[in-house]
Amino acid sequence: MESTIPDDLRYTASDEWVRRDGDEMVSGITAFAAEQLGDIVYLQFPTAKEHYDQGQAYGEIESVKAVSDLNAPLACEIVDVNWDVDENPALVNDDPYGRGWLVRFKPDDATDYESLLDAAAYRQSVTERS
Amino acid sequence: MVPFAGFSMPLQYAGIIDEHRAVRQAMGIFDLSHMGEFRLTGPDAVAAVDLLVTNDVRGMETGQVKYTPMCYPDGGIVDDILVYRYADRMMLVVNAANIDKDLDWVRGHVEGDVVLDDVSDDTALIAVQGPKAEALLQQLTDLELNSIPYYHFAEGEVGGVRATISRTGYTGEDGFELYVAPEDTAPLWRRLLEQGEPDGLRRAGLGARDTLRLEAGYMLYGNDIDHTTSPLEAGLGWTVKFGENDFVGRGVLEGQKARGTPRRMVAIAMEGRAIPRPHYPIVRGEPVGSLTSGTFSPTFERGIGLGYVAASGPRPGDDIEIEIRGQRHAAQVVKKPMYRRERS
Numbered sequence: 001m002e003s004t005i006p007d008d009l010r011y012t013a014s015d016e017w018v019r020r021d022g023d024e025m026v027s028g029i030t031a032f033a034a035e036q037l038g039d040i041v042y043l044q045f046p047t048a049k050e051h052y053d054q055g056q057a058y059g060e061i062e063s064v065k066a067v068s069d070l071n072a073p074l075a076c077e078i079v080d081v082n083w084d085v086d087e088n089p090a091l092v093n094d095d096p097y098g099r100g101w102l103v104r105f106k107p108d109d110a111t112d113y114e115s116l117l118d119a120a121a122y123r124q125s126v127t128e129r130s
Numbered sequence: 131m132v133p134f135a136g137f138s139m140p141l142q143y144a145g146i147i148d149e150h151r152a153v154r155q156a157m158g159i160f161d162l163s164h165m166g167e168f169r170l171t172g173p174d175a176v177a178a179v180d181l182l183v184t185n186d187v188r189g190m191e192t193g194q195v196k197y198t199p200m201c202y203p204d205g206g207i208v209d210d211i212l213v214y215r216y217a218d219r220m221m222l223v224v225n226a227a228n229i230d231k232d233l234d235w236v237r238g239h240v241e242g243d244v245v246l247d248d249v250s251d252d253t254a255l256i257a258v259q260g261p262k263a264e265a266l267l268q269q270l271t272d273l274e275l276n277s278i279p280y281y282h283f284a285e286g287e288v289g290g291v292r293a294t295i296s297r298t299g300y301t302g303e304d305g306f307e308l309y310v311a312p313e314d315t316a317p318l319w320r321r322l323l324e325q326g327e328p329d330g331l332r333r334a335g336l337g338a339r340d341t342l343r344l345e346a347g348y349m350l351y352g353n354d355i356d357h358t359t360s361p362l363e364a365g366l367g368w369t370v371k372f373g374e375n376d377f378v379g380r381g382v383l384e385g386q387k388a389r390g391t392p393r394r395m396v397a398i399a400m401e402g403r404a405i406p407r408p409h410y411p412i413v414r415g416e417p418v419g420s421l422t423s424g425t426f427s428p429t430f431e432r433g434i435g436l437g438y439v440a441a442s443g444p445r446p447g448d449d450i451e452i453e454i455r456g457q458r459h460a461a462q463v464v465k466k467p468m469y470r471r472e473r474s
Contacts, residue, residue, distance in 0.1 A: 038337065039147045041426040042405050060455070062405050064146040064426045065337050
């Protein structure tokens with residue numbers, strides 16, 4: 001089954017997506033990652049605003065069968081998390097790019113966004129792993 | 131698909147939680163053809179098996195099945211297996227990852243006039259588990275299934291295929307395990323799905339098999355039990371029979387029974403939503419043990435696990451904590467098994 005990879009987002013090799021929203025950015029995990037994990041049942045989020053380096057783990061996402069790190073896509077300060085998915089983790093499986101978003105962050109340098117994978121490059125990375 | 135003991139097997143089909151609930155509420159179908167089967171024939175077959183396992187198989191009647199550990203002389207567990215008593219032979223059903231090890235062990239320890247054959251490659255296994263399993267299979271066989279008690283089997287035809295029909299399972303539900311010839315597996319699988327899907331039959335993979343067995347408190351060899359654990363500390367004392375006849379490991383296990391074991395297995399349930407996993411420490415002020423299995427329980431909608439604690443450690447009802455990546459999370463020791471089906 002082909003996973004959805006929206007063209008208007010950027011991606012990391014560790015299966016996070018990023019959307020620009022004014023000065024801030026929103027991130028979650030891709031449909032491919034959600035399918036690989038299976039039924040997601042638990043998330044651990046940061047409880048305070050905190051700075052993260054690019055690729056640094058800010059939390060964990062756990063399915064019935066496995067636990068994975070959630071990584072900061074860019075050097076940033078996380079300013080908000082999606083408490084709806086904390087309540088209802090299945091939102092990440094149902095709507096990974098929408099109601100299943102995970103964190104909102106302020107990047108150290110907004111131009112870092114351009115260094116992320118575009119949809120074509122991420123699609124290539126998924127194809128190589130499928 | 132994941133590689134498992136040389137088989138390529140689905141971890142999940144529709145999703146572990148959906149598959150799990152299908153088995154609890156209706157029924158699920160599992161392909162367990164990776165399991166190993168040994169056949170023992172000859173006048174001393176029963177006595178030979180009896181010497182190898184901790185349970186008593188001499189008193190078994192034809193058509194009966196017994197679950198039993200098979201131990202090393204030091205009381206550690208070689209494997210946990212099912213013993214089938216046919217009119218003319220015994221069959222041992224062993225864990226897939228242990229087939230070679232078990233075969234060497236059994237071959238090295240059978241005594242008397244016995245012929246041992248590894249028939250794993252000639253034997254496939256389909257399990258149909260859940261409250262609706264009997265009704266489904268009854269539509270496909272002339273055998274009177276309600277005359278097969280729990281842990282018994284009959285030989286006959288199911289869906290036009292020759293099978294050993296065994297009322298056993300690893301899910302905590304009523305259900306059957308069907309031993310068939312490999313070439314009959316795919317046709318029987320399709321026939322069962324075709325007949326059962328309208329009544330809720332769903333395909334179930336290794337992932338649901340693990341969440342189901344953990345709720346039901348069944349051991350997983352390699353996680354909960356292995357060569358370093360004894361049946362007594364694993365809570366399998368009911369399968370160790372110190373009767374008239376000797377068995378490998380008896381001396382050590384008798385000593386453990388008399389003096390007690392330094393640790394024992396407990397079941398735990400989380401208070402919050404964090405999920406316990408194997409090797410996480412069990413804490414009661416200080417570390418008192420560690421988990422051997424852990425997962426999200428679809429039935430109870432929280433984390434559950436099994437693990438060993440010191441003999442003087444917490445008991446059912448006691449509050450404990452599970453240390454998850456450096457943080458302690460509230461949990462409780464609970465009675466085993468956590469899930470017990472309502473019997474009609």
